[in-house]
Amino acid sequence: MQIAIDINSIQPGDIFITEDPKILQNKAMVQAIIQKGAKKIIKADIFKLAQTYRSRLKNCSVLAIIGSAGKSTIINLLYSILKEKFFVLKTDSTMGIKSLPFTLLKADSKTEIILLEFSSKNANELKKLIQIARPTHLIFGDLDNDLKKASNTFFRKPLQWEKKKKTVCLTPHSSTYTKLLNKTQKYNYQPLIYEGSDLPSQNLNLCYLLGKYFELTENEIQKNLQKYQPDPHQFEIIKTPKLTIIDDTTNNHYQALIFAIQYLKKFFYRKSRKILVLGPIDKLSNLSKKEQRQLEELILDSEIAMIFSQTKNNLKLKLTPVYPFSSLPNIKKRLLQEIKKEDIILIKSSAQKNLTSLINILKTQT
Helix, strand or coil: CCCCHHHHHHHCCCCECCCCCHHHHHEEEEEEEECCCEEEEEEECHHHHHHHCCCCCCEEEEEEEEEEHHHHHHHHHHHHHHHHCEEEEEHHHHHHHHHHHHHHHHCCCCCCEEEEEECCHHHHHHHHHHHHHHCEEEEEECCCHHHHHHHHCCCCCCCCCCCCCEEEEECCCCCCCCHHHHHHHCCCEEEECCCCCCCCHCCCCCHHHHHHHCCCHHHHHHHCCCCCCCCCCCCCECCCCCCEEECCCCCCCCHHHHHHHHHHHHHCCCCEEEEEEEECCCCHCCHHHHHHHHHHHHHHHEEEEEEEEEHHHCCCCCCCEEEEEECCHHHHHHHHCCCCCCCCCEEEEECCCCHHHHHHHHHCCC
């Protein structure tokens, strides 16, 4: 279905879905929706509607991507690999939790694969999303503590209408590998195991594995990966005459920071230095001694020359210089003094006005 759940995004021919009775009671608003081109207005709970509709997609593979970091990257990599051979839908990471039912409702009899990002960490919310989506494939990265607590909700006995044997993708590098593998065996899911020396490598190997699972050749996978497009502000590489800027201002999770530093590690230019700029990052101010040591080792291994970190992170490292900042003018002055030609600068946090403004300032440096 062509559907819309936001008045501002209605396109001609859309079915507009809302659970807010005030919209339907407002004649001016209804008229505005019709003028935008909506062919029908439905009052419904989009989650319940999607749950009912899901049972009609009996022959469709529904892939649930679950983890603490790298979910959007996996979805976009898989979309690039699979869309040339299959009719594929994927969630829009900018829509939040409603993206999952919205994507399911857009599927039809031609849809062969649906890629769903499970972004929630709330156990009850995850249980609700799993019950709605009824995934045929569970794809696990590493799980933080909140997701570990919710892992019992991921596995489901098949309903009468479910035909496909269910599959689970796991990595031995995950701290929950053994527990999830036991669940896989208990519920008779087919296990697919993927490896990798770090999170970016694991994600890429996972996508190769699933490409082969869906019967693409090695050449087809490599060719399709060349068409990969990240979401805006997700490891978006910006090259200027002076600098390489990596814009990763999509989220502020600690695991996503680890992923970003491992990604930065792979960049190497002969004369370049690596600089890390951090907005507020969850958990960074209260790391355990073990986590602090692991983070410092990763930063050293990635050859990061200096770090600019917002003061609330309280980041303290022994061997890498850290320059705290509290505002955009504060970091702008110091950073512009420090940068040199051919530097690689990773900007990491959630999308905030001060950091996107900083990226725009860096773009002008010549």
